Amino acid sequence: MFFQQLINGLMLGATYALVAIGYTLIFGILNLLHFAHGEVFMLGAFIGLQLVLWTNCSIAVALVGAMIGAGLLGLMIERVSFRHVDKRYHLAPLISTIGVSIILQEFGVTIFGGDQLSFPETIQVVVYRFGSIQVTSLHLWILGTALALMTVIHLVIHRTKIGIAMRVTAENATTASLMGINTDGVVSITFLISSALAGAAGVLIGLVYHAISPFMGTAMVLKGFTIMLLGGLGNVKGAMVGGILLGMVEVFSVGYLASSYKDGFSFGIMILILIARPTGLFGTRLHEE
Amino acid sequence: MSGYTESIFIFMGINIIMALSLYLPCSAGQISLAQAGFMAIGAYTSSLLTRDYGVPFYPALVLGGLLAAMTGVLVGFPAIRIKGIYLLLLTLAFGEMVRVFFLNFTPAGGASGMGGMELKTNLVNVYAIVGVLILFFSRLRGSRMGRALESMSDDEVAAEATGVNIVRAKLVAFGVGAFMAGLGGGLYAHYALYIDSSKFGFLLAVEFFVFVVFGGIEVFWGAIVGSVLLTIIPEAVRFLKDFRMIFFGMTIVILMIVRPQGLLDKQLVDGIARHARRLYIFRGVS
Numbered sequence: 001m002f003f004q005q006l007i008n009g010l011m012l013g014a015t016y017a018l019v020a021i022g023y024t025l026i027f028g029i030l031n032l033l034h035f036a037h038g039e040v041f042m043l044g045a046f047i048g049l050q051l052v053l054w055t056n057c058s059i060a061v062a063l064v065g066a067m068i069g070a071g072l073l074g075l076m077i078e079r080v081s082f083r084h085v086d087k088r089y090h091l092a093p094l095i096s097t098i099g100v101s102i103i104l105q106e107f108g109v110t111i112f113g114g115d116q117l118s119f120p121e122t123i124q125v126v127v128y129r130f131g132s133i134q135v136t137s138l139h140l141w142i143l144g145t146a147l148a149l150m151t152v153i154h155l156v157i158h159r160t161k162i163g164i165a166m167r168v169t170a171e172n173a174t175t176a177s178l179m180g181i182n183t184d185g186v187v188s189i190t191f192l193i194s195s196a197l198a199g200a201a202g203v204l205i206g207l208v209y210h211a212i213s214p215f216m217g218t219a220m221v222l223k224g225f226t227i228m229l230l231g232g233l234g235n236v237k238g239a240m241v242g243g244i245l246l247g248m249v250e251v252f253s254v255g256y257l258a259s260s261y262k263d264g265f266s267f268g269i270m271i272l273i274l275i276a277r278p279t280g281l282f283g284t285r286l287h288e289e
Numbered sequence: 290m291s292g293y294t295e296s297i298f299i300f301m302g303i304n305i306i307m308a309l310s311l312y313l314p315c316s317a318g319q320i321s322l323a324q325a326g327f328m329a330i331g332a333y334t335s336s337l338l339t340r341d342y343g344v345p346f347y348p349a350l351v352l353g354g355l356l357a358a359m360t361g362v363l364v365g366f367p368a369i370r371i372k373g374i375y376l377l378l379l380t381l382a383f384g385e386m387v388r389v390f391f392l393n394f395t396p397a398g399g400a401s402g403m404g405g406m407e408l409k410t411n412l413v414n415v416y417a418i419v420g421v422l423i424l425f426f427s428r429l430r431g432s433r434m435g436r437a438l439e440s441m442s443d444d445e446v447a448a449e450a451t452g453v454n455i456v457r458a459k460l461v462a463f464g465v466g467a468f469m470a471g472l473g474g475g476l477y478a479h480y481a482l483y484i485d486s487s488k489f490g491f492l493l494a495v496e497f498f499v500f501v502v503f504g505g506i507e508v509f510w511g512a513i514v515g516s517v518l519l520t521i522i523p524e525a526v527r528f529l530k531d532f533r534m535i536f537f538g539m540t541i542v543i544l545m546i547v548r549p550q551g552l553l554d555k556q557l558v559d560g561i562a563r564h565a566r567r568l569y570i571f572r573g574v575s
C-alpha cells in the first residue's frame with residue numbers, strides 16, 4: 001500500500017511539477033502571476049485528445065502536438081494580454097491574464113462542451129508486479145516523459161545561451177537589456193517554453209485521470225501557486241521538488257484520510273510556508289511587488 | 290419591475306458591497322483574495338441562525354458579519370508581516386480553507402449544500418446597506434483613519450515614521466472589510482435561498498478583485514462602477530449567446546491595455562467633483 005501510493009504520488013507530482021515550472025519561470029522573469037496558465041494546460045490536454053481522436057496517432061505524437069499547440073497559444077497570450085499592458089501598474093497584467101483565462105475557458109466549453117472526456121484506450125498497457133505493487137507501462141511512460149522533460153528544461157536553463165539570457169533577465173531586466181539581451185524575445189521564449197510544458201502536462205494528466213474537461217485548468221492554477229510557493233518563487237529546481245512533494249501529499253491524504261480534505265492540505269501547507277518560511281523550502285530571493 | 294430585472298439589481302447591489310469590502314484593505318495596500326471566504330462565513334452563519342435557531346434576519350445578518358470580521362482580524366495578523374504577492378497567495382489559501390471547511394461542515398449540509406432559508410433580501414435592504422457604505426467611504430476619505438490608510442498605501446515606512454499605527458490600521462482594514470463581506474454573504478444567502486461551498490471558491494474572490502481593479506483601485510467609486518458595469522455587461526450581451534463570456538473577458542483585457550489604472554482614478558473623480566461644484570455655484574448665483 002505505502003509503496004504503491006509512493007509511485008502514484010511520484011507520477012502525479014512529476015506532472016504537477018511541469019505546470020509549476022512554467023509558473024515559476026514566468027514569475028521569475030516577469031514578476032507576474034499568470035492566471036491563464038491553467039487554461040493553457042487545459043487546452044494542451046484537448047489538443048492532444050483531438051489529435052488522437054482525429055488522426056488516430058500515437059500518444060507520443062499527440063504529446064508533441066499538444067506541446068507545439070500550447071506553446072503557440074502561450075506566445076499569443078503574451079502578445080495579446082501582456083506586451084502592451086503598462087507594467088507600472090502592477091495589477092493590470094494580472095487582471096488581463098484573468099481576462100484571458102475567462103476567454104480560454106469559455107472557448108473550451110464552446111468548442112468541446114462541458115463534459116469530461118478521456119483518451120481512447122488504444123495503448124497496450126502491460127502490468128508489471130513487484131510483490132504487492134502494481135506498475136503499468138502507461139504509468140512508467142508518464143513518469144519517464146515528465147522526468148525527461150524536466151531534465152531537458154534544466155539543461156536548457158543552465159547550459160544554453162537562451163537559458164543564460166533567461167536567468168539574466170530574471171535577475172535584472174534593465175541591466176540585461178543594457179548588456180544587449182533582447183528582453184522582449186526572452187519573455188516570448190519564456191512563455192513559449194512554459195506553455196509547451198503546460199501542454200505536455202495536460203496530456204499526461206489526461207492519461208492519468210481520464211477526465212479532460214474545460215474546467216480542469218482552475219484547480220491546476222491553485223496547485224501551481226502552491227508548488228511555486230513551496231519551492232520558492234522563481235526557483236525552477238524548487239518547483240520540480242515541490243511538485244513531486246505536493247503530488248505525494250495529495251495521494252497520501254486521499255489514501256489515508258477523506259478525499260474532501262485533499263485540497264485543505266495543500267492550502268494548509270501554503271499558509272504554513274507563507275508564515276514560517278516565505279522564501280520556500282529551498283530559499284529564493286524575495287520579490288518586492 | 291420583473292423578477293429578472295429585480296434579481297440583476299439585487300446581485301448588482303451585493304456585488305457592490307463585496308467590491309467595497311475588498312476596496313477597504315486594498316486602500317491600505319493590502320490585496321485580499323479572501324473576500325469569498327468571508328462572504329461564505331457570513332452566508333453560512335446567518336443562514337444557520339435564521340433557519341435552525343429562529344433568530345430574526347437582521348440580528349443574524351449582523352452576527353454573520355461579526356464572525357466574518359473576527360476571522361478577518363485573525364487573517365490580518367499574519368498579513369501584518371506579509372506583502373504583495375505573498376499576501377495575495379496567503380489570502381487565497383485562507384479563502385480556499387474556508388471553502389474546504391464548509392464542504393466538510395455537516396450541520397450546514399456539507400457537500401450537498403444548504404437550503405431552507407426564507408426570502409428576506411430585497412432591493413430596499415440591499416441598497417440601504419450600499420447607501421450606508423457609500424456614506425462611510427466618503428466620510429472616511431478625510432478622516433484620521435482614512436488618511437492613515439492612504440499614507441500606508443503610498444509608503445508604509447514613511448507612514449509608520451509619521452506616527453501611523455500600522456498594525457492597528459491593517460487589522461481594522463481587514464476586520465471591517467471582512468464585516469462588509471459577511472453582510473454581503475448573509476444578503477446573498479437570503480436571496481439565493483440555497484448555498485453550497487463550491488460557490489464561494491477562489492473564482493468568486495477573483496471576480497470581486499476584477500471588479501475593483503476594472504473600476505479603478507484608487508477610489509472607492511471605482512469599486513462601485515466596476516461592479517455595476519461587470520454585472521450588467523454579461524446580461525446586456527445575452528444576444529451573443531455562447532460568446533458572451535468571451536466578450537466579457539475581452540472587455541477586461543482591452544481595458545487593462547487602454548487604461549491600466551482602471552476606469553476611474555483620483556484625477557478623474559476630483560475633476561468630476563470640481564465640475565459638479567462649479568455647476569452648483571453657477572446655479573446658486575443665477
